[in-house]
Amino acid sequence: METQNTSEMVKDIFTGYLENKGYRKTPERYAIVDTIYSHNGHFDVESLYAQMKNRNYRVSRATIYNTIDLMADAKLLIKHQFGDGITQFERVYNYKQHDHMICTQCGKVIEFFDDRIEDIKQSISDSTGFQIDSHVVYFHGICKECNKK
Amino acid sequence: METQNTSEMVKDIFTGYLENKGYRKTPERYAIVDTIYSHNGHFDVESLYAQMKNRNYRVSRATIYNTIDLMADAKLLIKHQFGDGITQFERVYNYKQHDHMICTQCGKVIEFFDDRIEDIKQSISDSTGFQIDSHVVYFHGICKECNKK
């Protein structure tokens, strides 16, 4: 099962990260990693907190913030600020590279993919000496549905 | 003088926008537009507020927020959230189209330009029916200087 594998892989990467940095392997941290990797979409801290409550995990918001930072550092998730004021996150390991279009009318976020972005990263990196680890691309505009109205 | 022209053009666009929307032409709004277009770089609300105080303009933060929203709507500025929690803005009219690289180590923001991004926008727009008005591209990584250390 593919999901199973991803989940295991992520746990291993995270364990390696913690060991490497000398951080402790607490059950709370693993519970958070697990919950995040149990679904694909974007999420914010508040809904993650609610979801973990539902699963009967007892973790505080502070620990969620802390663990999210660790995961971002370990390249297991990425932070988004689409402009509505709420910071969103999404898992990044083994999930198809993609970018986002945001409708300025209805707020919908649509994913798209274009591999020319990798080419651009390569050449900018080559010409500037800036080592590019990750990227974020947002296209703002009016989605198909809103445009019909 | 080129700056003079830009400033005049922007004022005209803004006036047209206000008239079109039926909003009032208040001195505070023009003072804010003027101050923003008196420099090029990124800025946040707090530093703009301070700068206007120095110029002896009396405007409240609330009015700054309000006017910034109008300018964004009029496509005279763009909003950035580079990830440090502070929302930054930058003028956009008659300023070379560019994007940003953010050093995750020292926080530096470097501008770069690549016109292939326009090609991508075009083809994504064609294939999805999403009307793309503007874009934001962030490359995250380690800048040349930090990489030397």
Added chain:
DNA sequence: ATACATGCAAACTGTTTGCACGAAG
């Protein structure tokens, strides 16, 4: 046994809101 991580609540910060006053139309 010794820090480090957690939970909780209080503190903090950037932004929004409500209201009375002032000015644009």
Added chain:
DNA sequence: CTTCGTGCAAACAGTTTGCATGTAT
């Protein structure tokens, strides 16, 4: 004269911080 915009301060929301307790090492 009417209504919208402003200034001010209070409210708000998301995030960070401090401290006592718990627990991984």
